Amino acid sequence: MLTEKQKEALRALPAVSTILQLPEVKKLIESSPLNLVSDIISKTIEIEREKILQSDTPTVLSLSTILEKISHQYKRLTTPHLRSVVNGTGVILHTNLGRAKLSNESILAAQLAATDYTNLEYTLSTGKRGSRYDHVEDLLVQLTGAEAALVVNNNASAVILILKEMAQGKEVIVSRGQLVEIGGSFRVSEIMAQSGAHLMEVGTTNKTHRYDYERAITDQTGLLMKVHTSNFKIIGFTKEVCLKTLVEIGKEHQIPVYEDLGSGVLYDFKKHGIGNEPTVQETVKAGADLVSFSGDKLLGGPQAGIIVGKKKWIDRLKKNQLTRSLRVDKMTLAALEATLRHYLLEEAQDKIPTLKMILMKEKIIEEKSEKLYSMLKPVIAEQFEMKIIDGFSEIGGGSMPDVQLLTKLISIKPKHIPVHRFEEALRITSPHIIGRISDEQFFLDVRTIEPKEFDLIVEKIQWIAKN
Numbered sequence: 001m002l003t004e005k006q007k008e009a010l011r012a013l014p015a016v017s018t019i020l021q022l023p024e025v026k027k028l029i030e031s032s033p034l035n036l037v038s039d040i041i042s043k044t045i046e047i048e049r050e051k052i053l054q055s056d057t058p059t060v061l062s063l064s065t066i067l068e069k070i071s072h073q074y075k076r077l078t079t080p081h082l083r084s085v086v087n088g089t090g091v092i093l094h095t096n097l098g099r100a101k102l103s104n105e106s107i108l109a110a111q112l113a114a115t116d117y118t119n120l121e122y123t124l125s126t127g128k129r130g131s132r133y134d135h136v137e138d139l140l141v142q143l144t145g146a147e148a149a150l151v152v153n154n155n156a157s158a159v160i161l162i163l164k165e166m167a168q169g170k171e172v173i174v175s176r177g178q179l180v181e182i183g184g185s186f187r188v189s190e191i192m193a194q195s196g197a198h199l200m201e202v203g204t205t206n207k208t209h210r211y212d213y214e215r216a217i218t219d220q221t222g223l224l225m226k227v228h229t230s231n232f233k234i235i236g237f238t239k240e241v242c243l244k245t246l247v248e249i250g251k252e253h254q255i256p257v258y259e260d261l262g263s264g265v266l267y268d269f270k271k272h273g274i275g276n277e278p279t280v281q282e283t284v285k286a287g288a289d290l291v292s293f294s295g296d297k298l299l300g301g302p303q304a305g306i307i308v309g310k311k312k313w314i315d316r317l318k319k320n321q322l323t324r325s326l327r328v329d330k331m332t333l334a335a336l337e338a339t340l341r342h343y344l345l346e347e348a349q350d351k352i353p354t355l356k357m358i359l360m361k362e363k364i365i366e367e368k369s370e371k372l373y374s375m376l377k378p379v380i381a382e383q384f385e386m387k388i389i390d391g392f393s394e395i396g397g398g399s400m401p402d403v404q405l406l407t408k409l410i411s412i413k414p415k416h417i418p419v420h421r422f423e424e425a426l427r428i429t430s431p432h433i434i435g436r437i438s439d440e441q442f443f444l445d446v447r448t449i450e451p452k453e454f455d456l457i458v459e460k461i462q463w464i465a466k467n
């Protein structure tokens with residue numbers, strides 16, 4: 001039985017045909033598909049009807065409220081959902097904000113691959129069918145010193161492919177200290193189960209010795225795997241078996257050795273005193289049969305999973321049926337090729353945004369902070385306390401977690417509204433500006449903000465100050 005209030009609310013709901021006759025809606029239909037508009041109208045009314053039936057004391061909606069809901073839904077569907085944001089967090093490879101920004105050359109290459117027909121799988125010299133993997137294999141071989149290379153959709157899929165081809169139905173020996181979880185969705189142990197390989201954990205969380213591996217080897221062992229634990233650090237009383245030793249063990253027992261590097265570093269940050277990441281080149285040189293890493297972490301390219309190693313194994317991976325399902329897109333390949341060429345020409349540190357942000361000189365950061373401060377000062381003098389303070393940027397993306405890069409933060413403290421309201425106002429409407437809150441202050445790290453974005457920040461904060 002319906003309550004009186006429910007009956008009243010139902011009676012107040014307009015018919016689709018009534019709404020279609022409203023002047024605002026008629027105007028909308030002139031410039032957009034009738035089907036879309038009437039579908040949104042009927043769905044909105046249906047949702048409201050359901051709400052009325054669920055509540056004994058529903059609100060009686062006015063026509064204008066319903067129109068607002070319709071208009072809101074229309075806007076939601078017809079404006080881009082993926083938006084640009086200004087990254088003021090200081091986290092360079094922010095996974096939630098899309099990780100690496102591409103170089104101009106990579107963007108142009110991706111655009112060309114999207115716009116034109118290309119020789120993606122076509123050999124120009126013979127006019128015959130070619131392979132999409134040829135476009136980057138030579139570059140990867142040249143850069144890493146490996147015999148061969150293959151690129152798939154992302155590093156997680158590279159891991160699955162390798163485990164499946166090399167160790168399906170066999171045992172894979174991994175140190176317990178390396179059974180990492182990356183971003184909540186990628187667990188080495190689960191990937192292992194999915195690929196049909198059996199995980200053989202050895203050692204303890206903090207210590208694994210050479211003899212732990214040697215004792216675990218049986219005629220069922222298919223692979224020795226090392227996972228580069230770049231996204232967490234066990235500090236203190238620890239022991240890991242280094243790749244060189246693992247390679248020795250592998251040779252002795254004729255078992256291939258694979259290292260999942262996570263973040264693939266082709267540029268040696270160590271020489272600037274930043275972090276302690278092994279480069280891909282060093283890992284290949286140490287004798288790993290296969291190495292895999294991400295395209296969009298420290299490499300600074302598009303999302304991809306890059307596999308390099310011995311030709312014998314790469315050839316097998318190329319033939320695996322799964323490789324077809326993990327196939328990398330043409331725009332990605334184009335962007336990756338351009339990114340890799342920056343390394344080849346030794347211009348990566350000047351062209352690739354990720355590298356530029358990591359290596360940004362303190363003086364440049366200081367100048368940027370002073371510039372943004374001076375632009376903000378006149379527009380927000382009254383309502384905010386603002387200062388420049390020292391802070392740290394993070395590399396992010398699970399890469400080099402122990403590295404803290406000295407930076408400058410613009411600290412803003414609103415005097416009349418709570419800081420979280422200020423943060424919300426900056427974030428929710430366009431231009432979307434993302435920063436961080438701590439100690440009742442809002443912080444913008446200038447390292448990850450481009451000078452061309454300063455105007456957006458100034459206009460937005462000016463707008464907030466006025467509203």
Ligand SMILES: *Cc1c(COP(=O)(O)O)cnc(C)c1O
Pocket residue numbers: 154155156157159182186227228229230231260261262263293294295296304305397398
């Ligand atoms: C990030 C990471 C992955 C997953 O790489 P994606 O390219 O994000 O799929 C796998 N292994 C390790 C060790 C990682 O750090």
